[in-house]
Structures are given as C-alpha cells and as structure tokens.
Amino acid sequence: MIKHHPSETLLTQYCSASLSASLSLAISIHVDMCPVCQAKAEKIEASNAETLFSTKLDALEQTTNEELESLNESELNFFDMITADDSIDEVYEVEPVSIKVNEHNYQLPRALTRISHSKFTQVGKLARSRVALDDGALRSSLLHIDAGGEIPEHTHTGFEVTLLLDGEFSDEEGKYVPGDFIWQDGSHQHTPLTKDGCLCFTVVSSALHFNKGFSKLLNPIGNLIY
Amino acid sequence: MIKKHFLIYLNTSRPKIKRFGIKQFGVEAQAMELVQETLTSVWRKAHLYHSDKGAATTWVYTVMRNASFDMLRKMKSNKEENISEDIWPLLNDSQETHHEYSDHLEDKQIKRYLDKLPIAQREVVRGVYFQDMSQEQLAMQLNIPVGTVKSRLRLALQKLRNEMGDQHD
Numbered sequence: 001m002i003k004h005h006p007s008e009t010l011l012t013q014y015c016s017a018s019l020s021a022s023l024s025l026a027i028s029i030h031v032d033m034c035p036v037c038q039a040k041a042e043k044i045e046a047s048n049a050e051t052l053f054s055t056k057l058d059a060l061e062q063t064t065n066e067e068l069e070s071l072n073e074s075e076l077n078f079f080d081m082i083t084a085d086d087s088i089d090e091v092y093e094v095e096p097v098s099i100k101v102n103e104h105n106y107q108l109p110r111a112l113t114r115i116s117h118s119k120f121t122q123v124g125k126l127a128r129s130r131v132a133l134d135d136g137a138l139r140s141s142l143l144h145i146d147a148g149g150e151i152p153e154h155t156h157t158g159f160e161v162t163l164l165l166d167g168e169f170s171d172e173e174g175k176y177v178p179g180d181f182i183w184q185d186g187s188h189q190h191t192p193l194t195k196d197g198c199l200c201f202t203v204v205s206s207a208l209h210f211n212k213g214f215s216k217l218l219n220p221i222g223n224l225i226y
Numbered sequence: 227m228i229k230k231h232f233l234i235y236l237n238t239s240r241p242k243i244k245r246f247g248i249k250q251f252g253v254e255a256q257a258m259e260l261v262q263e264t265l266t267s268v269w270r271k272a273h274l275y276h277s278d279k280g281a282a283t284t285w286v287y288t289v290m291r292n293a294s295f296d297m298l299r300k301m302k303s304n305k306e307e308n309i310s311e312d313i314w315p316l317l318n319d320s321q322e323t324h325h326e327y328s329d330h331l332e333d334k335q336i337k338r339y340l341d342k343l344p345i346a347q348r349e350v351v352r353g354v355y356f357q358d359m360s361q362e363q364l365a366m367q368l369n370i371p372v373g374t375v376k377s378r379l380r381l382a383l384q385k386l387r388n389e390m391g392d393q394h395d
Contacts, residue, residue, distance in 0.1 A: 017250070017295035021309060024295070028313040046280065049287035052242050079233045082266050089270040091316065111312050134303050 002034050002179040010183075011037060015044040022138040022203040025131075026161050026181070029109040029201060033179035101127055101144040106166050106199050117142055125149030131201075140203050145169065147197040158205030159185040167198030232272070236265050243290055250294050251301070260297060264290040274316055288314060339386055347382035350375055 006014070006027050013019045014027045031037045097113045098105050101120055112131065120127040125146040133140050143162075145151070162182040169176055171190040176182065184190065243264050247257030267289050275285045292310035299305055340348055353364040361379070365372040 015291070017291045017298065017310075021299055021313075024313045025309075042280070045288060045291075046284045049281065049284040052246060052287060053239060053283045075237055079236060082236075082262070082269050083232070085270075087270065088273050089267070091274060091311075094315070110315070114312055115309065134305060136303065 002036070002177060002181075004176065004180040004182050005034065005037055006030060006181050006183070008040075011040055012044055015041055016048060020135050020138055021133050022131075022135045022140040023161065025111055025115075025133070025140065026163050026201060026203050028111045029163055029165070030179060030181045032110055034181075099142075101142075101199065102146055104144075104197065104199075109165060109201070112142075112201070120144065126151070138203055138205055140201065143200045143202050145192075145194045145198050145200075147195065149197070150191065150193045152191070159183065160205070161203040162192075163201040165199045165201055167194060167196055169194040169198045169200075232269065236268070239286065240265075246290060247294065250298060256297065256301070260290070260294055263293040263297065267293055271316065288316065292316070343382055343385060347378050347385070350378040351382045351386075354379060 010019070010023070010027060014024055014031075017024075019027070027037075031041055094110055094113050096110075097108045099108055100106075102122075116132045118130045118132070120129045120142075126149060127144040127146075129142040129144075131140040131142065142165075160183075162184070164176050164178050164180045164182075166178055168178075169192050171192045173190065240261055243261045244257045247260035248254065250260070251257055264286075268286055271289060275282065279285065292314055295310040295313070296308040299309070340351060343351065349368065350364060353359045353367070354361065359367070361372055361375045365375045368375070
C-alpha cells in the first residue's frame with residue numbers, strides 16, 4: 001500500500017497550477033497511482049471552482065433572451081470572435097508506451113508518454129535518462145537501479161523527489177512500494193538500496209546547490225543522479 | 227452546448243477568470259489573455275464535457291487551470307509545446323476504457339472483412355457489435371422481424387469466422 005504522499009500544500013498548489021512542470025508531473029503520476037490523492041485532488045478542484053465561480057454554470061438552462069440582449073456591443077464582438085470558429089479540439093489518444101532498461105520492461109506512466117526522454121546512461125548498477133522538460137533549475141529523470149544496487153550515502157542541499165514507479169527499494173526510513181512519493185531536503189540523509197531492482201521518476205533542484213564543496217557529487221555517480 | 231447559453235455564461239465568468247489570471251500572473255494584460263484562452267478552449271472542447279463527470283463549473287475550472295499552466299510555462303521558459311494535458315488529462319475515464327479497443331490495425335482488418343459481407347448482413351453486425359443496439363431495437367429500426375435479425379447475424383458471423391479463421395483460431 002502507498003504510504004508516502006505529497007503534502008496537502010503540494011496537492012493544493014498542484015490543483016491550481018502553481019507548481020513547476022517537473023513537480024506537477026511527479027504529482028500527476030502519483031495521483032494516477034493513488035486513489036486517495038486522486039479523490040483529494042478532485043475535491044480541491046471542485047471547491048476551487050465553487051469559490052471562483054459563484055454562479056452555477058448548471059443553471060445555464062434558465063437563461064433568457066433578455067439576458068442575451070443585455071450584452072453590450074463590445075461583449076458581443078468578443079464572443080462573436082470566439083464562436084466564429086466552429087472547429088473542435090480533438091483529444092489525442094494516449095497509447096501505453098513500454099521502455100526497456102537493462103533487459104527489464106516497464107510501462108511508462110501515462111503522464112510521461114508524450115514527453116521525450118534521453119537514452120539511458122549507465123554507471124555501474126545505475127542508469128539515468130533525462131526527461132526533456134526544460135524547467136529552469138529543476139531536473140527530472142528516470143532512474144533505474146539494477147538488483148542489488150545502492151546509491152552512496154548522500155544528503156540534499158536543495159530538495160529531491162523520488163517517485164517509485166516499479167520495483168522496490170528501502171532506506172533508513174523503511175521500505176517503499178510503487179506509487180510512493182518521497183520528498184527529501186537538506187535535513188534528510190539516506191542510502192537507498194534495492195534488492196530486486198527498481199525504476200523511479202526523480203526531480204532534483206538546482207545543481208548549483210551541489211557546487212559548494214560537494215566534491216563527492218562531482219564524481220560520475222553524483223553527476224548521473226543530479 | 228447551445229451558442230446563446232454559452233455566451234451568457236461566458237459573460238458572467240469573464241471577471242472571475244480574470245481575477246484568477248491576475249493572481250497567477252500579476253499582470254492585467256496576461257490575465258485578459260487567459261480569459262480569451264480559456265473561453266476559446268471551453269468553446270472548442272465543449273464536446274468533451276459530460277455532466278456525469280461532475281459539475282460544469284469544475285470542468286471550466288480545469289480548462290482554465292490548464293490554459294494558465296501552459297501560459298505560465300511559455301512566459302518562463304519560452305516553451306511552445308503545451309503539456310498541461312499530459313499533467314491533467316481532460317478525458318481521463320474514457321481514455322482508460324479506450325485502451326482495450328485501441329488496436330487500430332485489428333479494427334481496420336475487421337472493417338475490411340465486414341465490407342465483404344452482403345449489405346443486409348453488414349448492417350446487422352454493425353448495429354449489434356459497433357453501435358451496441360439490442361436485436362429488438364435493430365429489428366425495429368430496420369423494420370424487419372427479430373427472427374430475420376438473428377438469422378442474418380448468424381450467417382454473417384459464420385462468414386466472418388471463415389474469413390478470419392486462419393488468423394484467429
């Protein structure tokens with residue numbers, strides 16, 4: 001069972017589009033996997049909508065010709081412009097996409113199927129593929145760890161989000177299952193380890209944070225992860 | 227959505243969308259752009275909304291939220307591609323159920339076989355398997371006895387089975 005969720009604050013920001021693209025994607029993937037957060041997000045959206053639009057759109061049927069006639073000319077022009085085009089937006093279909101990392105097949109989360117990611121770069125048991133998001137200081141990656149793999153002990157000067165997509169891993173805090181959303185910042189220190197291997201989606205804040213004397217992170221593994 | 231109703235609703239929502247835009251962007255010009263983006267999107271995507279998915283206000287809110295996300299991203303990183311629908315799909319439920327039937331190649335193949343059937347048999351197969359009609363409904367629509375529907379269907383399926391046999395047994 002999923003035990004680690006985004007905080008209420010994060011979920012609320014997610015629902016009102018005030019998070020960066022990388023974090024929004026991470027939460028979107030989690031929400032798809034977690035019925036609890038899915039229900040929460042729907043509730044937040046509904047209540048946001050109610051707060052913003054006090055008039056119920058559903059009462060629409062009762063509108064009368066008088067109201068239509070009360071629109072002034074500039075309003076009419078504005079609407080004529082919008083409604084002049086009768087074409088509709090088709091919704092693209094999202095076909096499931098599988099990826100293969102070191103002979104393991106994984107299905108990509110729905111949210112990532114249309115966003116490109118680089119080839120996997122391998123160092124030891126770690127393989128990383130950068131997700132092409134161009135999101136300022138934030139970097140998103142798919143991180144694959146082969147069975148028995150371990151990430152050397154490290155802390156975070158910024159923050160790191162790890163979303164377990166498939167497989168398992170554990171650290172000092174315990175064991176994680178697919179869907180777990182793990183937020184870590186400078187106050188955490190951990191040594192993730194996987195027995196059977198795993199695939200994660202990670203979001204890491206600026207590499208700048210790691211330039212301050214963190215020579216350890218300039219080694220190949222550090223570069224790979226961040 | 228009827229045009230007239232749409233217009234009137236949109237008029238009451240304009241100041242509200244603008245208020246949301248000012249909160250997001252802090253600039254009036256961008257907030258006005260959001261109003262236009264949102265209303266255009268609502269107009270063009272109205273066919274995607276179904277009342278069983280919840281309140282219409284919530285749906286309009288999500289359309290506005292998505293437009294706002296894409297605009298903000300464009301301002302920050304000059305990115306032209308919109309990814310809001312990757313994050314918040316507007317058609318979640320139907321997409322999931324769609325997957326089972328999304329084998330286009332197979333669909334095309336089946337259509338090709340169907341085209342080989344006599345018209346009378348083809349319309350029965352279409353009605354029952356593609357339009358989800360009951361045999362009774364179909365009989366009424368085609369103005370033929372239910373028994374005829376049944377026998378045409380049986381003949382058609384037999385023929386399809388022979389055609390498709392080598393690949394599907």
